[in-house]
Amino acid sequence: MNGGSTEPSPVADPIVERTIGESKIGKLNVDEQTLPRADALDGLAHGSVTDAAVTDATETTVIEIPRIARALRHRDFRLFWIGNFLSNIGTWMQNIAQGWLVLQLTNSAFWLGVVGFSASIPILLFALIGGVIADHVNKRKLLMVTQSAMMVLAFIMAALAWFKVGGRPLINVYEIVLIALGTGIAMSLNTPSYQALVPQLVPREDLTNAIALNSAQFNMSRVLGPTLGGFAMALFGVAGNFFLNGLSFLAVLVALTRIRYIEPPVAQEGRLWEKLKQGFAYVFKHPEMSSLVLLVSIGSLLAIPYLTFVPYFARDVLGTGEPGLGLLMACSGAGAFLGAITIASLTHIRRRGLFVVRASAGLYVAIIAFTFSRNFYLSGFLLTVAGYCMIISVATINSLLQHLAEDHMRGRAMSIYSTAFLGLPPIGCLIAGSMARLIGAPRAIAGMSALALMGSLGVYWGRRGLRELD
Numbered sequence: 071m072n073g074g075s076t077e078p079s080p081v082a083d084p085i086v087e088r089t090i091g092e093s094k095i096g097k098l099n100v101d102e103q104t105l106p107r108a109d110a111l112d113g114l115a116h117g118s119v120t121d122a123a124v125t126d127a128t129e130t131t132v133i134e135i136p137r138i139a140r141a142l143r144h145r146d147f148r149l150f151w152i153g154n155f156l157s158n159i160g161t162w163m164q165n166i167a168q169g170w171l172v173l174q175l176t177n178s179a180f181w182l183g184v185v186g187f188s189a190s191i192p193i194l195l196f197a198l199i200g201g202v203i204a205d206h207v208n209k210r211k212l213l214m215v216t217q218s219a220m221m222v223l224a225f226i227m228a229a230l231a232w233f234k235v236g237g238r239p240l241i242n243v244y245e246i247v248l249i250a251l252g253t254g255i256a257m258s259l260n261t262p263s264y265q266a267l268v269p270q271l272v273p274r275e276d277l278t279n280a281i282a283l284n285s286a287q288f289n290m291s292r293v294l295g296p297t298l299g300g301f302a303m304a305l306f307g308v309a310g311n312f313f314l315n316g317l318s319f320l321a322v323l324v325a326l327t328r329i330r331y332i333e334p335p336v337a338q339e340g341r342l343w344e345k346l347k348q349g350f351a352y353v354f355k356h357p358e359m360s361s362l363v364l365l366v367s368i369g370s371l372l373a374i375p376y377l378t379f380v381p382y383f384a385r386d387v388l389g390t391g392e393p394g395l396g397l398l399m400a401c402s403g404a405g406a407f408l409g410a411i412t413i414a415s416l417t418h419i420r421r422r423g424l425f426v427v428r429a430s431a432g433l434y435v436a437i438i439a440f441t442f443s444r445n446f447y448l449s450g451f452l453l454t455v456a457g458y459c460m461i462i463s464v465a466t467i468n469s470l471l472q473h474l475a476e477d478h479m480r481g482r483a484m485s486i487y488s489t490a491f492l493g494l495p496p497i498g499c500l501i502a503g504s505m506a507r508l509i510g511a512p513r514a515i516a517g518m519s520a521l522a523l524m525g526s527l528g529v530y531w532g533r534r535g536l537r538e539l540d
Contacts, residue, residue: 138279139414140276141277144271150267150325150326154284154288155288159295161318163295163314165295166299166381168185169395172381183499183503184500184503185246185250187499194489194494196255196259197259200259201485201488202481202482204485205482206345207263209267210326214326216257218323222316224316228316239309267331268280268472277472278472278473281472282465282469285461286411294400296399299399301392301393304391349479349482350486352475352479358470359471362470362471363490364529364533365430365529365536366491369463370493372525375498375502375518379506379515388449405454405456406461407461409457409462409465412458423530427527427530429459433456437515438516440452441511441515501518
């Protein structure tokens, strides 16, 4: 998983080798006055980047494209975007195959929750460390290591699922848990560097658009990946999905070798624990940032786990098979893609605190309605609404935090965001899986989403910083 299977950010994501401009999409224009990237301005102010370095860093092919995709004018970001897009398609193909395989092996919603917990708990434990590392190492090299590790784990999963003993896959649920745990550890180190790298690939005025486009590609992959994955499972079995995901990581690795950004100098002094404390102190010193992190935490703990249980709803509530599951996940991705496009097209959002809370409320209401639906088409529509509202909320929060954080603290600030957004869902999955044993999955998911709705409204009315955010 690259950008994160989650949302992962929403933040999160993709790349390949040739520039779109080199394939003659659009008209090429070399802009001799290209502005410095988002991270270059502070470097100039402190004299840490030479004029020649800035010139080199900002040499980029500029393509005449619609304003809604203006960040794609910049070569480095364009490569990064395409590669992550291709890789995330593979990630979503693996996600639905993994959930389906767990159901085949265990016939248990509880084990779905356990696997979801194992895949994401490393984010909670290690993402903060990853944020410190992102502020102190070469981000490209770290990303290449983590992406390669996830590629190897995907191939291992494919091999174990392919070989059979007595007609059953060689792999068992415990091995799935271990592989999910390993992938989660790699992702926890990958995500903060991924998010901190984006501002180094575009000028500051295109940063919001770049974040929205990253959300768009991630959620386009949520449409294509599950749809292709559902049909691929029907044709080739789950092992084929795992193998294709392993191949998809090559797109990210190729892109990382071809981007030409300038890595800013970093400070090496200081202990890890001190760096972590500095990050928390920085975020919680700013009421706007801490309120946004709290909103993300509520949604991630109590609502986002619903995605892990979609295979259960598809098979046991709606009575559909692999293609139906793929279509349901694609509906969620389609809504999220539309949400990302909405954010990318907006030039300015007024009263962004209220905007985020309204979008979050829409997500929780849609999830509650989904748990009560017994009609496939209505369920697909409600997942579309949920996906739309979720990305409207998290993409806006991601953009706000990127803008509010100073360059030297952005890795740690985004690691706190990543910990909240990607690290808390596993705990939510474990809670939901345990509750599902007692009261059933639909009631468990609905009850947790209702708590999230009340909690988000309480944060808005109880924290002045969020209400004043414009």
